[in-house]
Amino acid sequence: MSVAEALVVEDEGAALFRAIRAELLDEYRQDHDWPWIIGYSGGKDSTLVTHLVIEMLLSIPPSQRSRPVHIVANDTLVESPLVVQHIVESMEEIGNAANAFGLPIVTKITRPSPDQSFWVNLIGRGYPSPNRSFRWCTDRMKILPTSRYIKSQADEAGQVVLLLGVRRSESATRAASVGRYDNGERLNKHNDLVGCMVFRPIVELHTDDVWEFLALNEPPWGGSHLKLIGLYRSASGGECPVVTSKDDAPSCGTTSSRFGCWTCTVVEKDRSLEGFVESGYSEFTPLLDFRDWLVSIRNEKERRQARRRDGRITITNGGTFVPGPFTLQTRAEILEKLRRLEHATGQSLITEEEIDLIHQIWSGEIADHGKAKTFSVREIVKDRKHAT
Numbered sequence: 001m002s003v004a005e006a007l008v009v010e011d012e013g014a015a016l017f018r019a020i021r022a023e024l025l026d027e028y029r030q031d032h033d034w035p036w037i038i039g040y041s042g043g044k045d046s047t048l049v050t051h052l053v054i055e056m057l058l059s060i061p062p063s064q065r066s067r068p069v070h071i072v073a074n075d076t077l078v079e080s081p082l083v084v085q086h087i088v089e090s091m092e093e094i095g096n097a098a099n100a101f102g103l104p105i106v107t108k109i110t111r112p113s114p115d116q117s118f119w120v121n122l123i124g125r126g127y128p129s130p131n132r133s134f135r136w137c138t139d140r141m142k143i144l145p146t147s148r149y150i151k152s153q154a155d156e157a158g159q160v161v162l163l164l165g166v167r168r169s170e171s172a173t174r175a176a177s178v179g180r181y182d183n184g185e186r187l188n189k190h191n192d193l194v195g196c197m198v199f200r201p202i203v204e205l206h207t208d209d210v211w212e213f214l215a216l217n218e219p220p221w222g223g224s225h226l227k228l229i230g231l232y233r234s235a236s237g238g239e240c241p242v243v244t245s246k247d248d249a250p251s252c253g254t255t256s257s258r259f260g261c262w263t264c265t266v267v268e269k270d271r272s273l274e275g276f277v278e279s280g281y282s283e284f285t286p287l288l289d290f291r292d293w294l295v296s297i298r299n300e301k302e303r304r305q306a307r308r309r310d311g312r313i314t315i316t317n318g319g320t321f322v323p324g325p326f327t328l329q330t331r332a333e334i335l336e337k338l339r340r341l342e343h344a345t346g347q348s349l350i351t352e353e354e355i356d357l358i359h360q361i362w363s364g365e366i367a368d369h370g371k372a373k374t375f376s377v378r379e380i381v382k383d384r385k386h387a388t
């Protein structure tokens with residue numbers, strides 16, 4: 001019985017989970033050797049998928065565990081501190097259990113290349129803090145690192161199956177993006193990644209089904225899901241989903257993605273950090289203040305250069321002048337404040353490699369400064385696309 005049929009016949013959680021387990025097993029036993037890749041965000045949905053897959057692997061004889069399963073998480077390098085800690089710890093627990101049980105599991109945490117990190121773009125290149133119309137971060141910090149890994153596996157194996165913990169009932173946005181794949185097939189081609197098929201085993205589950213399962217079942221890698229449940233309680237909300245395409249990206253940096261980057265200036269208020277602070281993690285208050293400060297300085301005219309990084313001046317079709325990146329003074333001020341924040345909180349918030357790259361970019365800009373650039377009228381950009 002398919003998951004959809006189980007829904008029609010009886011609206012019962014147990015039947016649904018039975019159908020999901022059967023579908024996972026059936027897909028794993030298909031006559032090809034495409035590796036599985038689980039997009040793991042550390043949130044409830046991808047944790048459930050990981051739980052069910054590991055349970056399935058344990059239920060079959062070792063000789064039948066021929067298909068490798070990669071569990072891939074992404075760390076933007078500016079994740080909420082408690083969330084990244086949870087991801088790292090749970091991945092380690094899963095990896096240890098997989099070794100102990102002899103399961104064909106590979107755990108991998110992807111990260112943006114240092115040259116494309118939040119701080120190198122914001123402080124180095126002076127990109128204004130991301131907002132809804134200039135959200136430069138998701139692609140660089142989330143989509144690219146994970147996609148690179150998936151592509152490398154697809155190139156090696158010819159094809160991969162990406163298991164996503166997306167659910168139709170999660171949100172209206174999610175329902176719309178899930179709907180794109182509703183063609184009656186279990187596996188669907190990924191919109192952007194060649195050689196990648198998408199499998200959504202828990203798409204029909206409701207939020208209550210997920211929580212109930214996690215509360216009642218201990219993870220096969222040991223411990224309990226109570227830590228995760230506590231994390232949600234503290235953050236008082238949703239999660240930042242695994243993002244592997246631009247279609248998934250609208251849910252990144254919204255009020256429904258409260259496990260996002262602690263630096264996120266796309267959300268009006270960082271609900272997850274606020275939730276953690278309200279739950280007693282007062283050590284995050286300075287981070288919250290720093291993020292709010294980044295939001296507040298974004299549109300201060302004197303903090304922005306007149307020209308874009310390539311020397312052009314931007315005027316929209318409507319005649320509005322669009323300022324360029326943060327001035328070098330402001331970038332230096334942000335870096336100094338960030339270092340002071342590290343000192344005050346005892347947390348490492350930026351790497352030495354990022355600081356070196358920032359200084360290299362600044363040096364390059366200072367060297368370029370003064371080399372007069374002359375643009376024709378045609379070259380003066382009149383493009384709404386770059387309006388911030």
Ligand code: SF4
Pocket residue numbers: 076130135137138141142240252253260261263264265266267
């Ligand atoms: S959570 Fe915010 S800062 Fe992080 S990638 Fe998404 S939109 Fe950008």
